[in-house]
Amino acid sequence: MILFPAIDIVGGKAVRLFKGDYDQMTVYSDRPAEIALDFRACGATHIHIVDLEGARDGGTPNLDTVLDIKKQSGLFCEIGGGIRSMEVVDRYLNAGIDRVILGTAAIKDEAFLKKAVEKYGARIAVGADIKDGFIAVKGWLERSTVTADEFFENMQNLGVQTIICTDISKDGAMQGTNLSLYRTMSRRYRVDITASGGVSSMDDVIALKNMDLYGAIIGKAYYTGAIDLRKAVQAVQ
Numbered sequence: 225m226i227l228f229p230a231i232d233i234v235g236g237k238a239v240r241l242f243k244g245d246y247d248q249m250t251v252y253s254d255r256p257a258e259i260a261l262d263f264r265a266c267g268a269t270h271i272h273i274v275d276l277e278g279a280r281d282g283g284t285p286n287l288d289t290v291l292d293i294k295k296q297s298g299l300f301c302e303i304g305g306g307i308r309s310m311e312v313v314d315r316y317l318n319a320g321i322d323r324v325i326l327g328t329a330a331i332k333d334e335a336f337l338k339k340a341v342e343k344y345g346a347r348i349a350v351g352a353d354i355k356d357g358f359i360a361v362k363g364w365l366e367r368s369t370v371t372a373d374e375f376f377e378n379m380q381n382l383g384v385q386t387i388i389c390t391d392i393s394k395d396g397a398m399q400g401t402n403l404s405l406y407r408t409m410s411r412r413y414r415v416d417i418t419a420s421g422g423v424s425s426m427d428d429v430i431a432l433k434n435m436d437l438y439g440a441i442i443g444k445a446y447y448t449g450a451i452d453l454r455k456a457v458q459a460v461q
Contacts, residue, residue, distance in 0.1 A: 225432060225460045226439040228272035228302070228418060229263045229446050229453055231256050231293060233286045239276070240444050244360075244392055246280065252447045256289055260297035267457040270300040272388075272420075272441045278306025279327065284315060291319055304351055304388070308333070313340050317347055325388055327351040328361040330379070331368050341383050349386035349418075350379050354405070360392060376413045386438065387413075390420040401428045407435055424450055426459065433460045 231238050234249065238256040242248035253259050260271055273293060277285045283306055284290075294301045303316055304325030316324050323346075330337050330350045340348045352375055353360045359370045379387055389409060391402040401422035410417050416438035423429065424445045432440045440460075445451040 225437055226270050227268060227429070227453075227457055227460055228270045228439055228441045229268050230272040230274065230441050230443040231259055232274045232276050232443070233289055234276045236286060236289045240447060241276065246276070257292045257296040260293045260299065263453065264297050264299055266453040268299065268453060270302070270439070271297065273301055273303045275303065275305035279304070280306075282306045282308055284312055287315070287319075290316070290321065294320055302349060308336070310336065310339060313344070313348070317344060323347050323349055323386070325349045325351050327353065331359055331361050331370055331375070334382075338382060346385045348384065349388055350384050352376065352387050352389045353392055354390065355392045372409075376409060376415070380413050380415055384415060386416045386418065388418045388420050388441070391422065400424055401432070403428075403431055406432065406437060410435055410437055426451060426456060429456050429459055
């Protein structure tokens with residue numbers, strides 16, 4: 225299992241939201257690239273980046289910060305948040321970002337998703353942000369009418385290889401992750417699943433590893449010290 229320590233960005237700063245609420249934001253660093261260097265020092269090989277302003281408003285408002293993280297760390301970087309056109313996909317991937325994550329666009333614009341997957345294959349991932357059993361969109365601010373199962377089935381049929389699956393109710397709450405959700409989805413679908421939201425202890429990390437999941441994202445637990453990233457990386461190797 226691959227661990228993806230996370231950097232969420234607003235205004236060029238590394239932040240965390242509580243359950244996706246932009247009004248409940250904690251700023252952890254004015255220099256996100258320095259956090260990425262610590263990830264590397266702890267043995268991490270991959271980074272999960274979210275442009276929260278992009279997720280809310282669209283576009284690439286923090287592109288320079290994202291590219292600085294990639295350049296300084298040299299690690300595999302995936303980016304999500306506001307990627308709703310081929311122009312933005314091309315911009316990130318041509319600049320050296322390793323993988324982009326489509327969220328709202330995967331629900332709202334299937335033709336765009338198909339085009340991106342046809343052009344870039346495994347460099348396109350999709351975010352399944354789940355709220356009360358349905359997929360949420362626009363930075364988690366809206367709930368769609370698409371169920372999680374409908375979404376996973378469709379993504380699999382379209383050739384999407386990687387799905388980042390987040391239970392919004394667990395995100396940033398430090399109350400454990402939704403193990404039953406990931407167990408069910410990993411048995412039901414033939415896609416690489418990255419668990420996101422609420423991974424808040426070594427017990428969570430080990431439990432997800434034992435499911436043979438593709439990946440797990442560590443967010444707030446890194447910043448609060450609840451998970452020692454170095455030990456977590458060693459545990460999943």
